[in-house]
Amino acid sequence: MTHAEDRKPRSDEARSVLAPSTTADAETTSEFSVPRGLAVPRTGGESEATSEFALPDGLDAPQPPGAEPEGSAFNTPRTYSARQAPPAFTPPSGIPVVSLTKDLPWQDRMRTMLRMPVTERPAPEPTHKTEEEGPAVPRVLDLTLRIGELLLAGGEGAEDVEAAMFAVCRSYGLDRCEPNVTFTLLSISYQPSLVEDPVTASRTVRRRGTDYTRLAAVFRLVDDLSDPETSISLEEAYRRLAEIRRNRHPYPGWVLTSASGLLAGAASVLVGGDVIVFIAAALGAMLGDRLAWLCAGRGLPEFYQFTVAAMPPAALGIALTLADVDVKASAVITGGLFALLPGRALVAGVQDGLTGFYITASARLLEVMYFFVGIVVGVLVMLYVGVQLGAHLNPDAALGITPRPLWQIGASMLLSLTFAVLLQQERSTVLAVTLNGGVAWSVYGAMHYTGGLSPVASTAVAAGLVGLFGQLLSRYRFASALPYTTAAIGPLLPGSATYFGLLSIAQNQVDEGLVSLSKAAALAMAIAIGVNLGSEISRLFLRLPGMGSAAGRRAAKRTRGF
Numbered sequence: 001m002t003h004a005e006d007r008k009p010r011s012d013e014a015r016s017v018l019a020p021s022t023t024a025d026a027e028t029t030s031e032f033s034v035p036r037g038l039a040v041p042r043t044g045g046e047s048e049a050t051s052e053f054a055l056p057d058g059l060d061a062p063q064p065p066g067a068e069p070e071g072s073a074f075n076t077p078r079t080y081s082a083r084q085a086p087p088a089f090t091p092p093s094g095i096p097v098v099s100l101t102k103d104l105p106w107q108d109r110m111r112t113m114l115r116m117p118v119t120e121r122p123a124p125e126p127t128h129k130t131e132e133e134g135p136a137v138p139r140v141l142d143l144t145l146r147i148g149e150l151l152l153a154g155g156e157g158a159e160d161v162e163a164a165m166f167a168v169c170r171s172y173g174l175d176r177c178e179p180n181v182t183f184t185l186l187s188i189s190y191q192p193s194l195v196e197d198p199v200t201a202s203r204t205v206r207r208r209g210t211d212y213t214r215l216a217a218v219f220r221l222v223d224d225l226s227d228p229e230t231s232i233s234l235e236e237a238y239r240r241l242a243e244i245r246r247n248r249h250p251y252p253g254w255v256l257t258s259a260s261g262l263l264a265g266a267a268s269v270l271v272g273g274d275v276i277v278f279i280a281a282a283l284g285a286m287l288g289d290r291l292a293w294l295c296a297g298r299g300l301p302e303f304y305q306f307t308v309a310a311m312p313p314a315a316l317g318i319a320l321t322l323a324d325v326d327v328k329a330s331a332v333i334t335g336g337l338f339a340l341l342p343g344r345a346l347v348a349g350v351q352d353g354l355t356g357f358y359i360t361a362s363a364r365l366l367e368v369m370y371f372f373v374g375i376v377v378g379v380l381v382m383l384y385v386g387v388q389l390g391a392h393l394n395p396d397a398a399l400g401i402t403p404r405p406l407w408q409i410g411a412s413m414l415l416s417l418t419f420a421v422l423l424q425q426e427r428s429t430v431l432a433v434t435l436n437g438g439v440a441w442s443v444y445g446a447m448h449y450t451g452g453l454s455p456v457a458s459t460a461v462a463a464g465l466v467g468l469f470g471q472l473l474s475r476y477r478f479a480s481a482l483p484y485t486t487a488a489i490g491p492l493l494p495g496s497a498t499y500f501g502l503l504s505i506a507q508n509q510v511d512e513g514l515v516s517l518s519k520a521a522a523l524a525m526a527i528a529i530g531v532n533l534g535s536e537i538s539r540l541f542l543r544l545p546g547m548g549s550a551a552g553r554r555a556a557k558r559t560r561g562f
Contacts, residue, residue: 137174137199139234141188144168145203146241147218148179148186153208154215155344155482158357161186164222171225172234183363210344211424212483217244219480249424253293256422260339261286263418263490264313268335269411270441271496272404276327280320281335284313288336303374310340310378318386321393329393330499333379337495338415342371343527344423344486350528376502383506393503403449412441412491419487429483432473436488440466444492456519459492460526460533466492467534475538485531494523 148165152158158181165179165188177190187202221240224230232240251259264285265278273281288309295305313336317329349364386393416437420430440462447458470485501516 136234137190137192138201140169140172140174141190141199141201143234143237143241144179144188145186145201147222148181148188149203149205150214150218150241150244152181152186152205154211154218155208155348155486156215156480157348157355158182158352158360159355160480164219167222167226181357181360183360210422211249212429212480212486213250213424213426214244214247216426216429216479216483217247219478223478250426251421251424257286257289259418259421260289263415263422264335264339266335266411266415266418267338267491267495268331270338270408270415270491271331271334273328273331273335276325277331277335280316280327280332281313284316284332284336285339287312289339303370306340306371306374307378310336310375311382312336314379314382314386318382318389318391318393321386321391322389329391330496330503334495334499337375337379337498338490338493340371340375341493341495341498342368343489343493343524344482345371346524347486347489347528347531350525351532354529354532375498379499379502380506383503387506393507403445405445408445409438409442413438415490416487419490420483423483423487425483425487433470433484433487436466436469436473436484437491439469440488441491456522456526459523460530462492463489463527463530464534464537467531468538469534470531471535471538481535485535489527489531492523492527494520497523 144165147168148161151161151164156164161181162179165181165186166177169175169177169179169188169190174190176192177188179188180186184205185202186205187200189198189200191198218241221237221244225232225237261282265273265282268277268281288311291312292305292309295308314333317332317336320327320332321329345364345368349361349368351361352358352364353361383393413434417430417434419437420433425433443465444458444462447453447461448455451458466485466488467481470481470488473484474481497516497520501513501520504510504513504516
């Protein structure tokens with residue numbers, strides 16, 4: 001055989017290999033394409049695996065009969081045997097057992113489980129509140145977010161909002177859920193199992209309003225949903241939530257305006273005012289309230305609403321001083337400040353910070369700072385005008401307050417009563433919070449005026465009792481603690497220290513003014529920390545779910561600093 005004959009069959013074979021490529025596909029110009037003349041065997045299965053973790057060609061891994069091919073991280077390993085499984089790991093302290101009975105408030109039960117790892121949470125009880133084919137996850141998450149929105153917009157703390165959202169999800173069988181609460185955004189994620197994709201939903205809180213009647217109704221709804229003996233379908237829960245949203249406020253507008261006037265008058269008596277001061281402070285506060293409503297109707301931000309509302313009481317006090325009326329102008333202006341100081345937002349902000357919600361706490365405290373700056377601007381403008389007109393306002397009048405126990409206790413109770421009306425509380429809670437406010441002022445007066453203790457320490461102790469009694473009352477009624485604590489701290493607000501600090505600044509005595517404003521800030525922090533500490537003390541003396549004492553209670557902090 002010649003060399004030409006030897007080469008001829010090879011060229012025929014090359015043409016037979018290259019023929020399909022040149023007739024079927026277009027010419028390939030990529031540098032990663034298969035070179036011409038190289039025959040690559042093709043399989044009839046899936047496309048070629050390009051992962052570096054794929055099995056090499058020619059290596060056959062033994063597969064047990066009936067098993068799926070191993071390729072997922074969630075598949076059971078080949079070497080695993082259920083009969084020869086390794087022993088399960090148990091922590092040295094044991095896995096805590098959580099009792100989900102109805103004899104304890106749902107806030108404690110849900111808060112305890114939220115502080116546990118997901119793997120240690122007990123499975124939910126069998127429920128009949130969902131459809132036969134299983135829980136409608138998107139609708140349950142939507143209902144949860146709507147309930148959390150009402151609670152957060154009403155001023156509830158972030159920890160309690162998370163507990164409520166977790167309670168709603170768990171009542172419908174969604175136990176592997178993680179709620180997340182910030183100042184303006186609510187989100188919740190549910191993962192059915194480790195091998196399934198999570199479902200996440202979020203909702204933005206755009207409008208905020210103070211209505212503790214609506215807040216109490218939402219708490220009752222969550223309490224009924226978390227009760228294993230009560231069967232509430234999703235449609236029924238949506239219907240009740242819609243009724244809560246549609247309900248009107250329990251008090252009309254003229255009652256709220258009158259309550260703001262009475263609050264300012266009671267506060268003026270609390271700091272040494274008489275009947276004329278009471279009337280002047282009430283008129284100034286009512287006028288400021290109407291002007292604030294007018295600004296709100298025009299769409300102005302709350303900063304300007306607080307600025308406008310702070311001007312009429314200061315203007316009336318200066319006018320009485322210029323008219324040589326023998327009254328304490330400082331009491332008139334201080335009474336108007338009591339009706340504006342954002343004590344509710346301050347307590348909620350400090351509480352969120354103490355329970356580990358630092359983002360929400362920072363946002364709430366920043367909101368308080370803006371409101372306070374608005375009040376400062378309104379009062380400073382009027383005080384500067386009064387000083388320029390020749391009004392003789394004495395900053396040393398703060399030292400001349402004489403204790404009048406009976407009058408001051410009565411004024412403190414009236415202040416708490418009107419504060420409760422402004423917060424739109426239920427009529428059944430008004431009496432309890434009024435008595436709580438009277439007790440708080442009695443403790444403060446006994447410690448400060450009689451005992452001679454520091455006003456900051458006296459305020460902290462009185463606020464601690466407010467938080468203690470409020471938490472006990474809320475546990476007794478399975479409700480929120482805000483209606484029993486917020487209005488009761490009204491008599492303790494630092495209105496007098498704020499006014500005299502602003503007056504000193506208006507008279508170019510900046511150092512004295514800053515000292516007085518620092519005292520007001522210390523009193524405000526004492527109120528907030530005292531209320532939170534009183535609530536925590538009440539929980540220490542009550543048995544928590546599944547734990548015989550407070551020693552096994554998990555901390556609220558998310559991080560421990562190491």
